[in-house]
Amino acid sequence: MRVLIIGGGGFIGQKIARALAKRGSLRGAPITELALADLAEPAAVEAPFKVSLLTADIAERADVDAIFAMKPDVIFHLAAIVSGQAEAEFDLGMRINLLGSVNVFEAARGLGTNPVVVFSSSCAVYGGEIPREIEDWTGLNPQTSYGAQKAAAELLLTDYSRKGFIDGRGPRLPTVTIRPGKPNAAASSFMSSIFREPLQGETANCPVGKDYELWYTSPRMVVENLIRCAELDAAALGENRCFALPGRVGSIGEMIEAMRKVAGDEPVSRITFEPDQRIYDIVIGWRPHINAKKATDLGLIADSSFEDNVRYFLEDDIRR
């Protein structure tokens, strides 16, 4: 079993790589090679099998063909530029999030082996005039360029799967929090930094009110679910290749109280609330009330509380 993680130097890519190193197998077969590909050489991951560290720009077809030379059986396509940057730099978003994804799907098709492709889509595909409660069959109506690029790539993933070119799976990720590291250009960046920085003795600003609700998942759960997506039988997926992953809904205020329960008053006192209209305008269009019935029926799982997310962050990212 050969596995390729595109965007393998990123936050989720590195966590999937470490999880696969621990498991040693995927889809019932031992992993013989794992390749991590990214714009810059990804950090090495210790594993009981061969790990290759590759550089590629997915917007360049020749680069994509070069990383596919290892003939992967399973591809995790995670490379993207995030929401805030795709909104600010439209051409770059089109080049990477849409054309880059087409390059990846075409290279996977070129293998001629119907490989499994797990594509990380986003809850940003929902928005506009749709019901408050979102079901698997709710129409996609993205209100950002990032969401539109993800939705367009989803349609292609489904069509390439229908044609038998690839065996695609397009889970729509909730916001992943608490993300380790530094703030990034995602409009959702504050949804991690208002917990991550205060838990490490620093201040952080929340640009929206405490009543803002989000649909979220922990890094631990999203990694587990993306691996489960790769493991699913194509027959179980049926014709709808793209679906929401299970997540939890919480308001910023409820999540802050959960952090207080785990870590006390001090981290909470380090959060400031200065409104930021640019961030607000993007995140207000994201819908938190999502019924992920298909994913749940397929055996994908949600966190049990935000307290757990805080504990996972302290265990997985601070200790590490």
Ligand SMILES: NC(=O)c1ccc[n+]([C@@H]2O[C@H](COP(=O)([O-])OP(=O)(O)OC[C@H]3O[C@@H](n4cnc5c(N)ncnc54)[C@H](O)[C@@H]3O)[C@@H](O)[C@H]2O)c1
């Ligand atoms: N983290 C979240 O909350 C969240 C939520 C919804 C969807 N997603 C999706 O999950 C995926 C992974 O997210 P993440 O949080 O790990 O992001 P990340 O930014 O940490 O990782 C993405 C990686 O893609 C790489 N990349 C960007 N452009 C590239 C290019 N042209 N060629 C090759 N590599 C390129 C980046 O260098 C980065 O390492 C993304 O597709 C993102 O849209 C994430």
